[in-house]
Each structure stands twice: as C-alpha cells, then as structure tokens.
Amino acid sequence: MTEHSEDRREFLKVASLAGAALLANQGPSRAAEPGKAAAHSGQTAITAPTRFVEANGIRFAYRRFGKKGKLPLVFNQHFTGNLDNWDPAVLDGLAAEREVIIFNNAGVASSTGEVPATFAGMARNAEAFVDALGLKQVDLLGFSIGGMVAQQIVVDRPDLVRRLILVGTAPRNMDAGGGQGHVTPETAAVFGATYDPPENLWLKVFFTESEKSQAAGHEFLKRYFSRTVNRDVPVNEKVAPAQIAALGQWGDHPGERFAYLRDIHQPTLVLSGTHDTIVYTVNSLHLVQNLPNAKLVLYPDSNHGSWYQYHEAFVTEANRFLNEAEF
Amino acid sequence: MTEHSEDRREFLKVASLAGAALLANQGPSRAAEPGKAAAHSGQTAITAPTRFVEANGIRFAYRRFGKKGKLPLVFNQHFTGNLDNWDPAVLDGLAAEREVIIFNNAGVASSTGEVPATFAGMARNAEAFVDALGLKQVDLLGFSIGGMVAQQIVVDRPDLVRRLILVGTAPRNMDAGGGQGHVTPETAAVFGATYDPPENLWLKVFFTESEKSQAAGHEFLKRYFSRTVNRDVPVNEKVAPAQIAALGQWGDHPGERFAYLRDIHQPTLVLSGTHDTIVYTVNSLHLVQNLPNAKLVLYPDSNHGSWYQYHEAFVTEANRFLNEAEF
Numbered sequence: 001m002t003e004h005s006e007d008r009r010e011f012l013k014v015a016s017l018a019g020a021a022l023l024a025n026q027g028p029s030r031a032a033e034p035g036k037a038a039a040h041s042g043q044t045a046i047t048a049p050t051r052f053v054e055a056n057g058i059r060f061a062y063r064r065f066g067k068k069g070k071l072p073l074v075f076n077q078h079f080t081g082n083l084d085n086w087d088p089a090v091l092d093g094l095a096a097e098r099e100v101i102i103f104n105n106a107g108v109a110s111s112t113g114e115v116p117a118t119f120a121g122m123a124r125n126a127e128a129f130v131d132a133l134g135l136k137q138v139d140l141l142g143f144s145i146g147g148m149v150a151q152q153i154v155v156d157r158p159d160l161v162r163r164l165i166l167v168g169t170a171p172r173n174m175d176a177g178g179g180q181g182h183v184t185p186e187t188a189a190v191f192g193a194t195y196d197p198p199e200n201l202w203l204k205v206f207f208t209e210s211e212k213s214q215a216a217g218h219e220f221l222k223r224y225f226s227r228t229v230n231r232d233v234p235v236n237e238k239v240a241p242a243q244i245a246a247l248g249q250w251g252d253h254p255g256e257r258f259a260y261l262r263d264i265h266q267p268t269l270v271l272s273g274t275h276d277t278i279v280y281t282v283n284s285l286h287l288v289q290n291l292p293n294a295k296l297v298l299y300p301d302s303n304h305g306s307w308y309q310y311h312e313a314f315v316t317e318a319n320r321f322l323n324e325a326e327f
Numbered sequence: 328m329t330e331h332s333e334d335r336r337e338f339l340k341v342a343s344l345a346g347a348a349l350l351a352n353q354g355p356s357r358a359a360e361p362g363k364a365a366a367h368s369g370q371t372a373i374t375a376p377t378r379f380v381e382a383n384g385i386r387f388a389y390r391r392f393g394k395k396g397k398l399p400l401v402f403n404q405h406f407t408g409n410l411d412n413w414d415p416a417v418l419d420g421l422a423a424e425r426e427v428i429i430f431n432n433a434g435v436a437s438s439t440g441e442v443p444a445t446f447a448g449m450a451r452n453a454e455a456f457v458d459a460l461g462l463k464q465v466d467l468l469g470f471s472i473g474g475m476v477a478q479q480i481v482v483d484r485p486d487l488v489r490r491l492i493l494v495g496t497a498p499r500n501m502d503a504g505g506g507q508g509h510v511t512p513e514t515a516a517v518f519g520a521t522y523d524p525p526e527n528l529w530l531k532v533f534f535t536e537s538e539k540s541q542a543a544g545h546e547f548l549k550r551y552f553s554r555t556v557n558r559d560v561p562v563n564e565k566v567a568p569a570q571i572a573a574l575g576q577w578g579d580h581p582g583e584r585f586a587y588l589r590d591i592h593q594p595t596l597v598l599s600g601t602h603d604t605i606v607y608t609v610n611s612l613h614l615v616q617n618l619p620n621a622k623l624v625l626y627p628d629s630n631h632g633s634w635y636q637y638h639e640a641f642v643t644e645a646n647r648f649l650n651e652a653e654f
Contacts, residue, residue: 274615289608297624300594
C-alpha cells in the first residue's frame with residue numbers, strides 16, 4: 001500500500017466520524033422558525049414538496065419552486081448535503097425572481113442509485129436529471145464539491161448552461177495546503193471531531209471563529225431547522241467515501257494546470273469567504289484568473305459558508321447577475 | 328553602488344520616459360464628448376471648477392461637486408495622475424449620491440510644494456488638506472499608489488475616515504514579481520515605451536489585450552478628454568521619481584508582513600481586475616485576508632483600470648457600500 005492510499009484510508013476513517021455526525025444531524029433539535037419570504041409560486045424552501053423524476057435508472061428527489069418566467073437555477077450540493085442543507089434564506093431570495101431547483105444527485109439521501117467516485121460520473125447523472133425535467137437550458141449553481149460537478153457539467157454540455165455561479169469551490173489541481181487526498185488539514189480536523197448538538201459541526205465548517213461570524217452561524221442553524229415537515233432522509237454511509245474519492249481524483253488531474261477553464265465561456269460569478277478553510281480561498285482566485293469571463297466576490301471575515309453569512313448581499317448580487325447585468 | 332540602487336537608477340531612467348509620455352498627454356488629441364450625467368450640485372466632472380485651499384504651506388488644487396448631505400468621498404490619485412485623470416463616468420456616478428472631492432497632493436500638477444519620497448509624507452499632506460476643508464470625517468478612496476496613501480491616512484487618523492475603498496492597490500511588502508524597486512516588470516516595460524498618440528499609454532496600463540477590454544479603453548479615453556476647458560496643468564519631472572521612491576520604501580517595510588492591516592477596522596471595499604499587471608491582483612487578496620472587515624471584488628478580463636472598464640458595476644457597488652449596506 002502506498003503512502004498516498006494509506007493517507008486516504010486514514011481520511012476515510014475520519015470521514016466516517018463525519019458521517020455519524022451528519023446522520024445525527026437530520027432532525028431539528030430546537031424550536032423551528034417558519035420561513036418568512038413567500039416565493040411567487042406560493043411555495044418556499046420550507047413548504048415546497050419533494051418530487052421525483054426518473055433518468056439513467058435513478059429516481060432523483062428534487063424540489064422546484066419560485067417565480068416562473070426566467071431560466072431555472074439548478075443547485076449542486078456540498079459534501080454529504082441533502083435537500084435540507086441549502087440555506088432557506090438564499091433559496092427564497094433567489095426564488096423571488098426565478099425558479100430554483102434543488103436535487104439529490106444519485107445515491108444521496110432520498111435519491112436512488114450509487115454515488116460515483118468521480119465528479120465526471122456525478123455530472124453525467126446531474127445532466128440526465130436536467131434532461132429528464134425537459135429543460136433545454138438552465139443557470140447552474142455549485143457549492144463546494146457541487147461547484148466541481150457544475151464545472152464538469154459546463155465542460156460536458158456547454159449548450160445546457162447559460163450562466164454559472166460557483167461558491168466556495170476550486171478548479172482541478174486545487175490548492176489544499178498539502179492535505180491528504182487534496183482535502184485541507186482543517187477539513188479533516190473539523191469533520192473528524194464530534195459536536196453536541198451534532199449540527200454545531202456547521203458552525204465550524206461554514207463560519208469563522210469571530211463572535212460576529214458565529215452569531216451568523218446560529219442564525220443559519222435556525223433557518224436550517226425551519227423546515228419541520230417533510231424533511232429529507234439522511235445520507236447513508238457510502239456517500240462520504242465516494243465524494244472524498246472524487247475530490248482526490250479532481251485534485252490529481254494531470255495536464256496543464258487550469259487549462260480546461262479557458263474553454264468555459266459562460267459568464268461566471270465566483271464567491272467565497274476571505275478565510276475559507278475547507279476549500280481555500282485562493283482557489284477562487286485561480287478560477288477567475290483562468291476562466292475567460294468571471295467575476296470574484298469575497299465576503300469579509302467569513303469561511304466556507306460566506307454566502308449564508310452574507311445571504312442578503314449574496315441574493316442581491318446573484319439576482320443582479322442572473323438578471324443579465326454585465327457583472 | 329549596490330545592485331539594488333543600480334536597479335532603481337535604471338527604473339528612474341525608464342520612468343523619465345513615462346514622464347515624457349505623461350507631459351505630452353495633458354491636452355485632448357481628439358474630438359471631445361460632453362459629460363452626460365448631471366450631478367445634483369449642477370456641476371459634473373466636466374464642469375466643476377478647480378479651487379484652491381492652503382495648508383501645511385501648500386496651495387492644494389481641488390474640485391468638489393455632487394449631491395450634498397452625506398459624508399464626502401475624498402479621492403487619492405494614481406502615479407503621475409492629476410485632477411483630469413479620474414474617469415468622469417465614475418466621478419459623476421458617485422456624485423449623483425454624495426459629494427466627491429478630488430485633489431492634487433503636494434507637488435502634483437497645479438498644487439504647490441514638493442512630492443514627498445514616502446507615502447507617510449503624502450498622507451500627512453492629504454490629512455492637512457482634508458483638515459483645511461473643515462471636514463471632521465470623510466469616506467476615502469485610493470487608486471493604485473493613492474490606495475497606499477489612503478491606507479496610511481487611516482493608520483494615522485482612524486477617526487477621520489468612516490469607510491474605505493481601495494482600488495488596484497497593495498499592502499506594504501507587496502508582491503511585485505521580483506521587479507526592481509517593488510515595481511512589477513510589466514509596469515517598467517509599459518511606462519518605458521512610447522505611444523502614438525501618447526494617451527495610448529493608458530490602453531496598456533489600464534486594460535488587457537483582449538478586444539473587449541481595449542474597446543473599453545478607447546471609451547475611457549473619450550471620457551478622459553471630455554473635459555475640454557479648465558483642464559489641469561501637467562505634472563513636472565520631479566513627480567515620478569518621488570512617487571517611485573515612495574513605492575520602494577512601501578515595499579521594503581520591515582516587520583511582520585501585513586500586521587498593520589489588522590488595526591484598520593473601517594469597513595473596506597477592495598477592488599481590482601482579475602489580471603492587474605501594474606499592481607498584481609494577489610495583493611488585493613492579501614488586503615482582504617488581513618484587514619478585519621473587507622470585501623473583495625475582482626472584475627473579469629480586466630487590468631489596472633478594472634473600475635473604469637466596469638464603471639457602471641463599480642458605481643452601483645460603491646454607492647451601495649457607501650450608503651451603508653453591510654457589504
């Protein structure tokens with residue numbers, strides 16, 4: 001066994017702890033706050049029903065709501081996240097101006113199938129999902145590893161995507177501080193620890209240590225639990241290892257660094273926190289310096305969940321961008 | 328003579344070429360386009376008269392116009408720039424919501440005195456200018472070396488500054504690609520060349536090589552020449568060497584790298600282009616990763632003049648920030 005695969009094995013062990021934390025993290029552990037913003041379809045992040053569509057032999061779980069008329073915005077989720085892990089403030093803020101579509105990719109939570117061990121595999125499944133909805137073109141958002149899947153979708157199917165939003169993500173061959181399997185040391189440490197209550201994991205993953213950022217984190221947790229009925233099911237124990245393997249393969253990608261980004265001509269909005277410890281901030285700089293037409297926004301004193309901390313600013317920025325502002 | 332001082336001597340020789348280009352660059356060489364946006368004071372960047380105020384033994388030339396009511400925004404100018412070098416589209420866009428104040432620091436163009444060889448000296452003069460106007464607090468904008476002066480002003484006089492906008496600038500000990508005197512190799516090359524007409528210098532300094540960016544550059548040059556009466560006088564030959572010396576001292580600053588930024592608590596908006604070759608873009612990342620409360624915006628496919636290329640987006644962003652949006 002090589003040193004590299006030993007490293008990966010060790011990280012997978014750590015990740016199984018994370019899996020335990022996540023499995024324990026699916027139900028509300030405190031009083032919920034009802035959703036405030038009513039989207040124009042009458043549905044919100046709190047009330048939109050979970051629906052299903054079949055493609056590629058997979059039964060995909062998704063929710064679709066928001067104001068009709070513009071291109072829908074399709075969301076690609078972060079590590080071990082399910083339908084409930086999106087911030088309702090962000091979903092409802094965007095749904096006020098367009099349809100939003102959130103879904104579980106294959107093998108995640110209430111979707112059937114297996115999680116592929118590459119983002120290329122996840123992208124193919126996501127493309128099949130979008131095709132199954134009969135959509136010829138969409139706007140695409142990806143958060144963290146979802147941003148890697150989103151990049152791959154645009155590479156595979158350039159005509160399917162009009163505009164791209166990448167949050168807290170990285171190009172192939174990213175900088176991860178020498179962490180094993182291209183996972184930052186902070187990620188391994190934070191996901192390897194236990195939390196009481198378990199959802200406090202997200203205070204570490206998404207927010208900085210500052211008082212202000214932690215306060216924003218507690219507000220986020222309230223929103224996270226504000227959907228109290230028809231919540232999604234937990235992810236199973238096979239999700240984390242497959243997603244981590246995909247991250248390792250993404251980081252190992254051979255060839256000229258960042259060259260593939262030059263072929264992504266969609267207007268792209270890249271966002272992160274000034275202090276993202278999960279996917280280092282500098283990766284967002286690599287993205288905008290190699291994508292032909294990309295703007296960068298970094299929010300102050302914020303970590304991997306910058307857009308949840310600054311959800312109002314994010315919604316303003318993203319709606320403006322999707323409404324075809326030049327930038 | 329050390330190798331370092333030889334390098335600097337060589338750069339000063341290059342800079343004298345730049346000086347010649349700049350001296351030749353003060354009058355319009357093409358048909359002018361009148362200013363379009365009327366600021367609320369009735370004055371615009373095209374029509375605002377040049378006024379004078381005395382302080383520190385210096386007679387400062389300045390222009391002040393725009394809608395009264397909020398804190399004025401004071402602008403700190405780039406290398407060898409005078410009152411006419413600000414983009415009228417940016418000035419008028421901001422003047423629609425607040426007073427803007429542009430001025431020549433000591434020794435520059437129509438202001439008397441000598442240009443100090445440090446940004447600390449320039450900051451003291453700028454502070455004397457603001458005090459002489461009777462202003463107890465202002466918002467501050469600095470572009471390129473003007474952003475270095477602006478940082479120093481905030482360090483010197485934290486109570487004088489409410490909010491800070493830093494465009495295309497760098498902290499002390501900046502990254503300049505190993506260029507002599509902390510000047511990037513591209514800067515030395517671009518300012519060392521000659522241009523016909525001379526104002527085409529700015530197409531190289533402010534814009535990328537792309538067709539789209541160059542087209543934006545030609546639009547900028549039209550705006551630059553749109554003030555046809557009461558233009559400022561040229562800078563003299565002593566300005567460039569003193570400003571270059573200040574840049575060298577800023578880059579050499581001893582002590583823990585970027586530590587001084589932690590004491591700047593003003594909400595700060597940092598902006599640059601994704602491909603700034605004059606002050607490398609990565610310096611903007613250093614700024615927001617070390618300032619306690621700073622947001623970064625990088626505009627796509629743009630160089631040192633990113634905010635002139637994306638002047639509409641910049642005006643929207645800056646007005647929102649100065650109107651006390653959180654970020």
